[in-house]
Amino acid sequence: MEHRSRIWFLVGLCLHLKNIDCGVFPEPEQSLSVPPGWAPAEHLTSSDSIVLTFALKQQNVKKLEELVTRVSDPDSPDYGHFLSLEELRVLVQPSEETLRTVRTWLEKHGVVDCDGILTRDFLQCRTDARTAEELLPGARFIRYSNGDKSVVRSASPYSLDPEVAPHIDFVGGLHRFPQEQKLLRRENGKRERMSAGFHLGVTPSVLRQRYNLSTSDVGTHPNNSQACAQFLEQYFHPADLSEFMSLFGRSFDHRLEVDHVVGQQGGGRAGLEASLDVEYIMSTGANISTWVFSNPGRHESQEPFLDWMLLLSNLSSLPWVHTISYGDDEDSLSVAFMQRINVEFMKAGARGLTILFASGDDGAGCRQVSKDKNVFRPSFPASSPYVTTVGGTSFKNPFQVTYEVTDYISGGGFSNVFLMPDYQASAVSKYFTSSVKIPPESYYNRSGRAYPDVAALSDNYWVVTNRVPIPWVSGTSASTPVFGGILSLINDQRIKRGRSPLGFLNPALYRLHENATAALFDVTEGCHLSCFDDLVQAQGFCAAPSWDPVTGWGTPNYPELLKSLL
Numbered sequence: 001m002e003h004r005s006r007i008w009f010l011v012g013l014c015l016h017l018k019n020i021d022c023g024v025f026p027e028p029e030q031s032l033s034v035p036p037g038w039a040p041a042e043h044l045t046s047s048d049s050i051v052l053t054f055a056l057k058q059q060n061v062k063k064l065e066e067l068v069t070r071v072s073d074p075d076s077p078d079y080g081h082f083l084s085l086e087e088l089r090v091l092v093q094p095s096e097e098t099l100r101t102v103r104t105w106l107e108k109h110g111v112v113d114c115d116g117i118l119t120r121d122f123l124q125c126r127t128d129a130r131t132a133e134e135l136l137p138g139a140r141f142i143r144y145s146n147g148d149k150s151v152v153r154s155a156s157p158y159s160l161d162p163e164v165a166p167h168i169d170f171v172g173g174l175h176r177f178p179q180e181q182k183l184l185r186r187e188n189g190k191r192e193r194m195s196a197g198f199h200l201g202v203t204p205s206v207l208r209q210r211y212n213l214s215t216s217d218v219g220t221h222p223n224n225s226q227a228c229a230q231f232l233e234q235y236f237h238p239a240d241l242s243e244f245m246s247l248f249g250r251s252f253d254h255r256l257e258v259d260h261v262v263g264q265q266g267g268g269r270a271g272l273e274a275s276l277d278v279e280y281i282m283s284t285g286a287n288i289s290t291w292v293f294s295n296p297g298r299h300e301s302q303e304p305f306l307d308w309m310l311l312l313s314n315l316s317s318l319p320w321v322h323t324i325s326y327g328d329d330e331d332s333l334s335v336a337f338m339q340r341i342n343v344e345f346m347k348a349g350a351r352g353l354t355i356l357f358a359s360g361d362d363g364a365g366c367r368q369v370s371k372d373k374n375v376f377r378p379s380f381p382a383s384s385p386y387v388t389t390v391g392g393t394s395f396k397n398p399f400q401v402t403y404e405v406t407d408y409i410s411g412g413g414f415s416n417v418f419l420m421p422d423y424q425a426s427a428v429s430k431y432f433t434s435s436v437k438i439p440p441e442s443y444y445n446r447s448g449r450a451y452p453d454v455a456a457l458s459d460n461y462w463v464v465t466n467r468v469p470i471p472w473v474s475g476t477s478a479s480t481p482v483f484g485g486i487l488s489l490i491n492d493q494r495i496k497r498g499r500s501p502l503g504f505l506n507p508a509l510y511r512l513h514e515n516a517t518a519a520l521f522d523v524t525e526g527c528h529l530s531c532f533d534d535l536v537q538a539q540g541f542c543a544a545p546s547w548d549p550v551t552g553w554g555t556p557n558y559p560e561l562l563k564s565l566l
């Protein structure tokens, strides 16, 4: 809460000195706490360079929202009528007044080294620390290090000149720290029961068997493509991919190389997460051209996730499916940031892109709000109503291809920021009326966007990294590329038939279940983690028939899912 008192101090000072213009604080709820492992490092000089990202106020956001709803709704005559990036620009670009006001203000402070993007709604500028602090009163830049990397962030909240504040949603590059590695390695105790047909962990052939992919279920259309994005300063090695495919990819046609790396692919050791994403999206989405977005925005003062969002709006031709394992606690992010990122997801949906996020690995999560009160802790962007969120499962019998049950880490719950979208209202209300084990309402917000939407196996994967096969890799960052690859196969079949790609999936997904469907294997057993307190005793939500806030609708049964989404 320290940052709040600082804001009040600044606001108080401002009110006291009545004759000066009070600044506007666009992100009052943004956490200023320094994540564990980071500490102030060597002194920053006033001439050290800073990169600031200005999110300029867009036009027609309401229209954009209506348009995404229409082009993603299979019952609408506009289903699949996506916009080009140029058409999207015409819709959302800032007004001339916004562009002029912001430019004039920046120039007045000598900030002139700026880059725009094709939709004109972000501006990224290089300047020095002293100028940035003058431009954004309140900001105080410090260099932090985690022993390995360093970042430049502001230790206190920034404000905006009241003249420009109405034209800017937020300024990036001041507060949010890069995410740390989150993948889990869980060694499973149960080594007994190795009867005939046992498997020792999840591999592409186990996934293809479970999700009913035949050897001929691979991509065939040259114009289809898929992508995963990495913000962890991690790299994949092409040699790991070929090693992985030679060990585990013998039974299906696949590609051996990533087609396109956007961003910096540094040297050094490969990262487990980066290896996992590439190896598994290319195994379910087999033989489909694959891109990797690798650590965009590597300058000390940039936010890699935000930079990836800018990249999407600066490239007119992109893969149709994107899988991302980034996530942060909703309560640590400003509402202005989350709402604007949500609009960026609408922009992606308007173009026909399918964006999948991992639901997180902390179950319902837990946050202590007072000495004896805890609440669940939703994660963003998993909680955005404009992305498809993927939870996790494990096999009932960990050594056989059996039915799936909840993986207790599977992230899920209800947003405190985004209202429940219409497409899921009846599914969620059915969950509440038919489910018996529901946690006390004081822990979450029944009116919020509920997630995940779907799930896939998240336990016990094999990954090749630095030429070594590694077992027991777990997390929803495994299930997400698996589900993404399967959607890419469906896009392949749709494109082949002259249809549009799937685009933003949720309206079509939730509609499927108006009628009984075999498109997804319903997961009905097990509960995920939550607060370790007397009231809930570490139990969050539980899987239940049909949709639930642990595994969504369930895991893919490819032939049936294809039939229903064609």
Ligand SMILES: *[C@@H]1O[C@H](CO)[C@@H](O)[C@H](O)[C@H]1NC(C)=O
Pocket (backbone or CB within 6 Å): 115, 116, 117, 118, 124, 310, 314
């Ligand atoms: C957007 O793309 C253009 C053209 O490739 C480039 O000049 C510009 O620097 C890019 N913008 C950003 C913010 O990177």
Ligand SMILES: *[C@@H]1O[C@H](CO)[C@@H](O)[C@H](O)[C@H]1NC(C)=O
Pocket (backbone or CB within 6 Å): 209, 210, 211, 212, 518, 557, 559, 560
């Ligand atoms: C798919 O897999 C399930 C279980 O593995 C099986 O029962 C079903 O018959 C398979 N085929 C189809 C088309 O659903």
Ligand SMILES: *[C@@H]1O[C@H](CO)[C@@H](O)[C@H](O)[C@H]1NC(C)=O
Pocket (backbone or CB within 6 Å): 218, 219, 220, 221, 222, 223, 253, 287, 289
């Ligand atoms: C793999 O995809 C390419 C197009 O990208 C296609 O020409 C080829 O036939 C596909 N391979 C198989 C085995 O289907």
Ligand SMILES: *[C@@H]1O[C@H](CO)[C@@H](O)[C@H](O)[C@H]1NC(C)=O
Pocket (backbone or CB within 6 Å): 222, 223
């Ligand atoms: C792939 O896309 C290009 C450019 O849009 C188009 O000219 C070409 O016909 C497409 N190929 C196929 C097989 O549809």
Ligand SMILES: *[C@@H]1O[C@H](CO)[C@@H](O)[C@H](O)[C@H]1NC(C)=O
Pocket (backbone or CB within 6 Å): 415, 416, 417, 418, 419, 445, 447, 448
């Ligand atoms: C619950 O969600 C609503 C709507 O998003 C929001 O206004 C409210 O503050 C949330 N409640 C809590 C306890 O966060």
Ligand SMILES: *[C@@H]1O[C@H](CO)[C@@H](O)[C@H](O)[C@H]1NC(C)=O
Pocket (backbone or CB within 6 Å): 511, 512, 513, 514, 515
């Ligand atoms: C559900 O079934 C009804 C009646 O057969 C049909 O009209 C409707 O299109 C079906 N909905 C979906 C999403 O398949």
